Amino acid sequence: MAGSDYDVSKDVLFPKSHAGAYHKDPRFSLVAAADPSEDSLKRFGSKWKVSNLYYDVEEMLAKERPDVLSITSSTDSHIRILEQALDSSVKVILLEKPVSNSFTEAMSVIPKVDKSQKAVLVNYGRRWNKNNILIKEWIDQGKMGALVKATMNYCVGIIHTGSHGLDLILWYFGGFDSVIGFGKVGNSADGVIDACFTLKTGANFFAMGFPRDNWNVWELDILMEKGRIRFLRGGRIVELMMPKEDPDFPKLKVLEPKEFPYENDWQNTLSNTIDSIYQILESNKIVGCTYYDGVMALGWAEKVIESARNGNKWLSLT
Numbered sequence: 001m002a003g004s005d006y007d008v009s010k011d012v013l014f015p016k017s018h019a020g021a022y023h024k025d026p027r028f029s030l031v032a033a034a035d036p037s038e039d040s041l042k043r044f045g046s047k048w049k050v051s052n053l054y055y056d057v058e059e060m061l062a063k064e065r066p067d068v069l070s071i072t073s074s075t076d077s078h079i080r081i082l083e084q085a086l087d088s089s090v091k092v093i094l095l096e097k098p099v100s101n102s103f104t105e106a107m108s109v110i111p112k113v114d115k116s117q118k119a120v121l122v123n124y125g126r127r128w129n130k131n132n133i134l135i136k137e138w139i140d141q142g143k144m145g146a147l148v149k150a151t152m153n154y155c156v157g158i159i160h161t162g163s164h165g166l167d168l169i170l171w172y173f174g175g176f177d178s179v180i181g182f183g184k185v186g187n188s189a190d191g192v193i194d195a196c197f198t199l200k201t202g203a204n205f206f207a208m209g210f211p212r213d214n215w216n217v218w219e220l221d222i223l224m225e226k227g228r229i230r231f232l233r234g235g236r237i238v239e240l241m242m243p244k245e246d247p248d249f250p251k252l253k254v255l256e257p258k259e260f261p262y263e264n265d266w267q268n269t270l271s272n273t274i275d276s277i278y279q280i281l282e283s284n285k286i287v288g289c290t291y292y293d294g295v296m297a298l299g300w301a302e303k304v305i306e307s308a309r310n311g312n313k314w315l316s317l318t
Contacts, residue, residue, distance in 0.1 A: 004072075010048050014267035018070040018094065019048050021270035027278050028068070034060040035073075057081050061088040068277055070094045075101050079109055086116045092277050093120045097167075098159050099294040101189055103302045106295045113291045119280045121273070121287050122294030124167040126231075128272035130262040131238050132168070135229060139172050145225025147173050147203040153219040155212040157190030159301040162207055164235075165220050166197075167289070167297040172222070175200050176300055178316045181308035183209065195304040207304070228255050236266045 006016035015021040022028045032052035035041050041053045054060035061069070061084060069090045071081050079100050085093050086109075099122055100106040113120050126132050138144050152165035158181075170176070176197045183193035192209035199205060210217055220231040228241040241255035265272070279285035296317070303315045 004044055004047065015270055018072055018270065019044070021274040022068075022070075023048060024271060025274050025278070028274065031066060032060050032064040058084050058088075061085065061090065065089045067281060068092045068094065070096075072096050079105050082109060082120070083112065086112055086118060091118060092280055093118060094123060094273065094277065095120060095291065095294065096123050097294055098163060098298045098301070099291065100298060103295065103299040106298055110292060110295065119277075119287050120291040121277070122289045122291060122297075123273065124164060124289045124294065124297065125269040125273060126164060126168055126235050127171060127289045128269055128276060129235065129238070130265050130272075131260045132235075134260065134262065135238075136172055139224075144227050144229075147199065147201055148223045148225060149203060150205045150220065150222045152205070152207045152221075153210060153217050154207065155192060155210045155217050157188075158193050158195070158207065158209060158304050159190040159298065161218060162209065162304075163297040163301045164218065165207065166300050167293065168220060168231075169197075169199070169205050169222075170293070170296060170300075171289075173199055173201060173203070175296075176205075176317070178314045179300060179303050179307060180312055180314045181304035181306070182312055183308050185305055185309045189305075191305050191308065193304050193308045195307070197300070227258075236264070238264050 004017040004019040007020040010023050012020055015024050019030060022030045030048055030050055032054065033041065033044050033050055034054040034057040036055055045051060045053050052064060069085050071078055071093065073081060075098055078095060082093065082095060150169060152162065154162040154165060177200050179195055179197045181193045181195045183191060185191040185193065192211060194209055195207040197205040218234045222229040227243065230239040232239065240258045240260055242258045243253040244256045246252040246254045276288050280287065299317045303317055307313050307315050
């Protein structure tokens with residue numbers, strides 16, 4: 001539950017934690033929490049005024065019978081807790097990414113998720129940004145033309161940070177066909193690796209990894225037939241550029257900035273996610289980022305590492 005420490009108080013205007021987003025939304029009540037750490041539990045309970053605190057998730061689910069569960073624990077515990085939640089009365093589960101440390105483990109739970117008929121959301125939060133949703137609609141409607149090429153700069157790890165870009169590209173343009181990874185991986189489960197993905201559309205998506213020694217970076221640059229979209233500063237800035245006639249060379253076209261209809265609402269990402277959960281509970285609204293989506297992002301990130309570790313071979317997710 002260390003993520004709840006991102007919010008300096010329980011009354012922040014733009015919550016950065018699951019707890020903060022639930023607390024801000026009057027339609028929800030934050031009723032209980034579980035953590036094996038006594039210190040974490042005490043800190044959480046004091047900050048969020050929650051008295052129903054447990055060391056064991058299964059016990060909490062049985063006694064409290066919540067409608068919604070957020071899984072924000074360490075990645076290696078995600079699948080275990082998810083399976084406990086699937087066996088409980090919980091209706092909606094919000095699972096932090098990555099869904100697991102193992103694609104094989106994550107895949108093994110898909111039949112249980114499907115059978116449960118519960119809504120399982122994976123918190124690739126950029127999917128809940130209004131401008132990003134609008135971009136998805138434009139792409140689906142053909143307003144931006146076909147994808148020409150895309151690039152991503154990232155740090156920390158292809159699984160933990162780079163997978164945000166993988167998820168957006170998969171969401172916007174469909175599946176990858178293959179990938180090749182470059183870089184030194186060592187024995188780590190994650191790695192800052194360069195990669196080239198081929199999409200089923202035939203376009204290429206390049207990911208370039210950087211160490212976070214001096215600065216932090218996550219950027220995504222999407223070039224399409226009818227425009228360019230850039231995500232900067234971790235997606236906190238989204239730029240749209242559309243072609244127009246070059247004033248100096250009339251036979252050519254240049255890209256010119258164009259305003260989005262919506263103000264970038266990245267600060268409301270988690271609040272938008274919690275609103276989506278409410279809509280699922282009330283009207284069975286479609287899940288914005290499904291468990292399967294999260295598994296696919298993890299699987300392709302793992303393939304990048306596998307390729308880099310095994311002689312830079314082109315690999316597919318089979």
